[in-house]
Amino acid sequence: MLEKYIKSKRKRFIIKRTIRTIPVLLIATLIAFSLMRVGGVDPARRILGMEASEEMIREFNVEHGLHHPPHIQYINWMTNLFRGDLGTSLRWGDPIAELIAPRIPITFQLMGLALFISIGLGISVGVIGALHSNTWIDYLTSIQALFWRSAPSFWVGTIFLLIFAFELGWFPIGGYRNIYYLILPATVLGIRLQAIIARLTRSSMLSVLNKEYIKSAQTKGLKKRVVIIKHALRNALIPVVTVIAMRLPFLFGGAMITEQIFNIPGMGRFIYQATISRDFVAVQSTILLITLIAVIANLGADIAYTYIDPRIELGSAEEV
Amino acid sequence: MGEGSSYFGDEEIDLDEEMEDLKNKETSQMELVWLRFKRNKLALFGMGVLILLVITAIFAPFLAPHDPLETNVERAREPPSRDYLLGTDQVGRDVLSRLIYGARVALLIGLLVVAVSGGIGITLGLLAGTIGGWVDEVIMRTVDAFLAFPILIFGMALATALGFGLYPVIIAVGLILWTRFARVVRGDVLAIKQETYIESAKAIGESKINIILRYFLPNVLPSIVVLATIQMPFALLSSAALNFLGIGVQPPQPSWGEMINSGARFMQFDPTMVTISGMTIVITVLAFNFVGDGLRDALDPIRRGGS
Numbered sequence: 240m241l242e243k244y245i246k247s248k249r250k251r252f253i254i255k256r257t258i259r260t261i262p263v264l265l266i267a268t269l270i271a272f273s274l275m276r277v278g279g280v281d282p283a284r285r286i287l288g289m290e291a292s293e294e295m296i297r298e299f300n301v302e303h304g305l306h307h308p309p310h311i312q313y314i315n316w317m318t319n320l321f322r323g324d325l326g327t328s329l330r331w332g333d334p335i336a337e338l339i340a341p342r343i344p345i346t347f348q349l350m351g352l353a354l355f356i357s358i359g360l361g362i363s364v365g366v367i368g369a370l371h372s373n374t375w376i377d378y379l380t381s382i383q384a385l386f387w388r389s390a391p392s393f394w395v396g397t398i399f400l401l402i403f404a405f406e407l408g409w410f411p412i413g414g415y416r417n418i419y420y421l422i423l424p425a426t427v428l429g430i431r432l433q434a435i436i437a438r439l440t441r442s443s444m445l446s447v448l449n450k451e452y453i454k455s456a457q458t459k460g461l462k463k464r465v466v467i468i469k470h471a472l473r474n475a476l477i478p479v480v481t482v483i484a485m486r487l488p489f490l491f492g493g494a495m496i497t498e499q500i501f502n503i504p505g506m507g508r509f510i511y512q513a514t515i516s517r518d519f520v521a522v523q524s525t526i527l528l529i530t531l532i533a534v535i536a537n538l539g540a541d542i543a544y545t546y547i548d549p550r551i552e553l554g555s556a557e558e559v
Numbered sequence: 560m561g562e563g564s565s566y567f568g569d570e571e572i573d574l575d576e577e578m579e580d581l582k583n584k585e586t587s588q589m590e591l592v593w594l595r596f597k598r599n600k601l602a603l604f605g606m607g608v609l610i611l612l613v614i615t616a617i618f619a620p621f622l623a624p625h626d627p628l629e630t631n632v633e634r635a636r637e638p639p640s641r642d643y644l645l646g647t648d649q650v651g652r653d654v655l656s657r658l659i660y661g662a663r664v665a666l667l668i669g670l671l672v673v674a675v676s677g678g679i680g681i682t683l684g685l686l687a688g689t690i691g692g693w694v695d696e697v698i699m700r701t702v703d704a705f706l707a708f709p710i711l712i713f714g715m716a717l718a719t720a721l722g723f724g725l726y727p728v729i730i731a732v733g734l735i736l737w738t739r740f741a742r743v744v745r746g747d748v749l750a751i752k753q754e755t756y757i758e759s760a761k762a763i764g765e766s767k768i769n770i771i772l773r774y775f776l777p778n779v780l781p782s783i784v785v786l787a788t789i790q791m792p793f794a795l796l797s798s799a800a801l802n803f804l805g806i807g808v809q810p811p812q813p814s815w816g817e818m819i820n821s822g823a824r825f826m827q828f829d830p831t832m833v834t835i836s837g838m839t840i841v842i843t844v845l846a847f848n849f850v851g852d853g854l855r856d857a858l859d860p861i862r863r864g865g866s
Contacts, residue, residue, distance in 0.1 A: 259700070266704040274713065278720035278727075389844040391796050393803045393816070394837035397823045398830075405827050485706070492711025496800060510712055511804070514719050522716050526709065533707040 249545045256541055260534050271527045272313050275519035282329050282517040303329055330518035339506055339525060346505035349421050349428065350490055354483065357429035357436055365440025372445060380437060387434035392493050396427040396500040413502035424501040428493045432486055436479055443475040484540030488533045595857035602853020608846035616662040625653035627660040628811050638829050646831045649821055654832050657813035658839055664814045665795055665843065668729055672794035673787045675733025680740020681783060687741065688748025689771055702738045710735040714797055718806045728807040732797045736790055743786055747779040781858040788851035792844040799840055815840050
């Protein structure tokens with residue numbers, strides 16, 4: 240009975256939540272489209288240079304459909320997107336899909352590695368802090384979390400580059416050949432998230448540890464360690480999942496900076512170069528792609544939630 | 560400033576008793592907040608740092624030992640010395656003076672960004688909360704869209720489109736940070752809506768705008784103050800990142816982000832500039848975080864008492 244009720248409620252929630260992403264994505268396309276056009280920049284002038292004749296500029300604009308009024312450009316862009324065509328780069332003249340395809344795996348490796356480092360470190364540090372709450376170990380882990388949360392990632396990247404690549408020579412100073420080149424950048428990218436996860440894990444672990452059922456499990460004679468891992472950690476991980484899904488857009492922004500510092504040919508560097516060249520077709524399509532990934536990740540996290548803990552969002556299902 | 564923080568720890572019980580009387584008086588509310596705030600040592604420390612920073616920014620011309628824009632190529636990239644306490648940069652400008660003037664830029668950006676994002680966010684949050692319906696739906700889905708956006712990339716693209724410089728950065732970062740204001744204000748408004756005094760105000764026939772200005776706005780103020788403080792570090796970090804990328808404040812104008820970028824080019828010879836500029840940002844961000852946390856805790860009972 241209860242099982243069935245939760246199932247139907249969950250189904251309704253998933254459908255509602257999925258439908259809600261449609262207006263979100265639609266608004267996102269509008270923002271991405273208008274983002275670089277608000278300043279009234281003329282990409283043709285920028286890309287062809289000051290010496291370009293009026294004729295050349297007109298040709299360039301016709302070639303890229305920029306002579307149409309904005310709303311027509313938007314509709315054209317959207318129709319092409321639905322056909323799977325991201326458009327043609329103004330700066331490089333190649334299809335954007337072709338330009339970013341080889342860069343996607345690099346950025347994903349970087350972000351994946353950063354997530355791996357931040358989750359592994361963050362949860363361990365958080366658990367250690369919670370188990371030794373209000374001791375010097377706890378303070379030390381809290382202080383380090385506080386520091387990384389306050390330090391700008393581009394500065395951390397620069398300093399790490401100086402210490403671990405230039406001075407100690409443990410890592411290459413930049414570029415990309417294999418995943419080894421990504422270890423230092425991924426650490427830089429993940430260390431802030433590590434601090435956030437550590438803080439979250441610590442506080443949710445502590446609140447769960449203080450709850451009754453953990454105490455009762457303890458009195459039943461289970462080993463303390465087992466209790467902690469089975470009950471507390473599982474519950475403590477729920478907010479961590481959301482935070483990771485929610486931080487994904489930030490991680491892309493951070494990836495842009497780290498790729499810039501470590502000279503990694505990923506999507507972030509591509510967006511940076513496209514932005515600087517006022518290649519707004521490339522910028523709008525790539526940003527939209529990233530937003531799409533973030534929206535799907537968020538949706539996935541919300542749905543995953545309903546399985547981890549049916550009480551969340553489904554409302555008062557447990558009272559039935 | 561620092562005195563009395565431990566002293567008040569002993570008087571906790573008296574303080575709670577006093578609360579009821581104090582809450583009724585407009586002016587004493589501030590006193591109560593201050594009493595609670597004072598007990599948080601980290602918040603006091605943060606406030607001390609911020610006061611120093613504001614003083615530095617205001618009196619920069621008197622405090623800076625050199626002209627922050629004056630170059631001296633013969634003395635470029637010098638380590639700290641008696642002439643230049645923190646050394647010189649790549650074109651021989653005094654690092655300390657540039658840091659001091661950088662405080663001006665940082666605080667200006669921080670304040671204006673919070674003003675821009677707060678203005679947009681509070682207005683939209685009030686609209687979403689009070690009107691509801693499709694207006695609420697459109698505003699909140701826009702918030703969702705912004706939250707899914709890679710904000711740093713958004714800021715970079717917008718600042719570039721608006722032309723590099725101080726004001727494009729302020730607008731760009733302001734436009735990425737408004738969502739939290741909108742969310743919090745909307746949430747508060749929905750909670751206040753349940754209150755009886757709103758019903759009575761409607762019953763007497765007060766206009767909608769009047770109700771918003773007289774009842775909703777004052778009640779969401781504590782949240783706004785806390786949020787504004789908490790958003791400052793985000794404003795500083797995001798704008799510093801844009802300055803670092805060369806999209807924000809343009810040289811020779813000093814900014815901490817740009818100083819890290821320039822310092823990185825010769826950090827193998829002398830890491831002073833990179834280290835000091837970064838630590839300045841870290842300490843400023845920490846101070847804002849401490850004060851924000853302290854304010855939130857200090858204002859919390861009033862917020863709860865209000866709803």
